[in-house]
Amino acid sequence: MSDKSDPVNKGDRNKIYFLVVVIIALLGTNAFLFIKDKKENERFATVSTEKDRLRLEVEKIEVELDKVNALNLTLSEKLLKEQELARGKIAELKAALQKGVLTQTELIVAQKEVRDLREFMKTYNEDVLRLKKENSLLKNERDSLKASANFASERASELEKRNRELREKVKTGAALKAANVHITAYKVKSSGKNIEVTRASSAKKLSVKFDIAPNELAQKDYHKIYLRVFDPAGNLIANENNMFEADGQEMQFSSSTSISYNDDNTTFNMDWINPNEFIKGEYSIILYADGYTMGRAEIMLR
Known part of the structure; x- marks a missing residue:
């Protein structure tokens, strides 16, 4: 229900x-x-x-x-x-x-x-x-080696320069030096006899006499001697083909000869025949040996 x-x-x-x-x-x-x-x-x-x-x-x-x-x-x-x-x-x-x-x-x-x-x-x-x-280490090492090499190179260059200077000094010291340089003018007769003169019109040649100053460094051997002759006007009288080197430059010479040096007080003589006529005035000569100036002298011709 x-x-x-x-x-x-x-x-x-x-x-x-x-x-x-x-x-x-x-x-x-x-x-x-x-x-x-x-x-x-x-x-x-x-x-x-x-x-x-x-x-x-x-x-x-x-x-x-x-x-x-x-x-x-x-x-x-x-x-x-x-x-x-x-x-x-x-x-x-x-x-x-x-x-x-x-x-x-x-x-x-x-x-x-x-x-x-x-x-x-x-x-x-x-x-x-x-x-x-x-x-970085290699670079430092390389830089160090480079610096050492540069220092060594500079040192070597410095030593080489000093050696050159020393060699030059030795060479200069060993060069012959003339002493008692004297010039005489001569005329030459047909017989070949030489007569001393003082007049330019009579002169035919100049005779240069000189001694060698004592030098323990000089080599006892043959030495080439060069002569340069200048006229009263200062002109060099020389053959243009006659060349030699001295005092760091190349130049012409009037005449040359060889001498045997033994450091025994020998007096040497060197003759020069003028290819031209002598003129009045002062003639000057310079002697050279071993690449350096050896001596000088002058003569007056009337």
């Missing part, structure tokens, strides 16, 4: 229960989907952030490699090969990180490769730093 006092019958009550269950199920589904979507968004944001971090890390590593090249070091074949491999890996990572979406697996692989690359750069930088120090 039904209860007439209950305004809601049993059928309506069941419908109400069913609606409540459906509402609860819908609410649960919406909550699940909301949470899932939130987690997915969070995961996507995390992946995106990690991609940016990895990309920045790769770019930093690339900059480090560029800095190594800016050092202008001569890298070994091993370091060049390692740098080439590293740049290849960087290119691969940059291409992978530019993809729109990375799976979790791809992200984990990229993270590992970046860590490996960072570890490689640590070792690579240590090797480059060691190479830089070695180069």
Whole structure:
């Protein structure tokens, strides 16, 4: 027998229960989907952030490699090969990180490769730093050797200069020097007899007599003597083909002869026949031996 006092019958009550269950199920589904979507968004944001971090890390590593090249070091074949491999890996990572979406697996692989690359750069930088120090030591050693070589070269040049000066002094000291130089004018008779004169019109030749000053350094041997004769106007009387060198320059001579020097107080004589007519005035002569001026003298002809 039904209860007439209950305004809601049993059928309506069941419908109400069913609606409540459906509402609860819908609410649960919406909550699940909301949470899932939130987690997915969070995961996507995390992946995106990690991609940016990895990309920045790769770019930093690339900059480090560029800095190594800016050092202008001569890298070994091993370091060049390692740098080439590293740049290849960087290119691969940059291409992978530019993809729109990375799976979790791809992200984990990229993270590992970046860590490996960072570890490689640590070792690579240590090797480059060691190479830089070695180069610095070699440069210092090279500079030191260069300085030593320059000092040795300068020292050798200085010694060579001093030796040249000493040789020049010895050579100068060993050169013969004339003493008691005297000039006599002669006319030559048809018989060949020489008669001393003082007049230019009668003179035909000049005879130069001289002694050699004692010199322990002078070589006791034959020495070439050169004579230069100047007329009263100061003109050299010489054959243009007669050349010799003395006092550091090449010059013409009027006559030459050889003497045997023995440091025995020998008096030497040297005759010169004028190819021209003598003129009134003072004639001067200069004697040379061993490349230096030996002595001078003058004679006045009326």
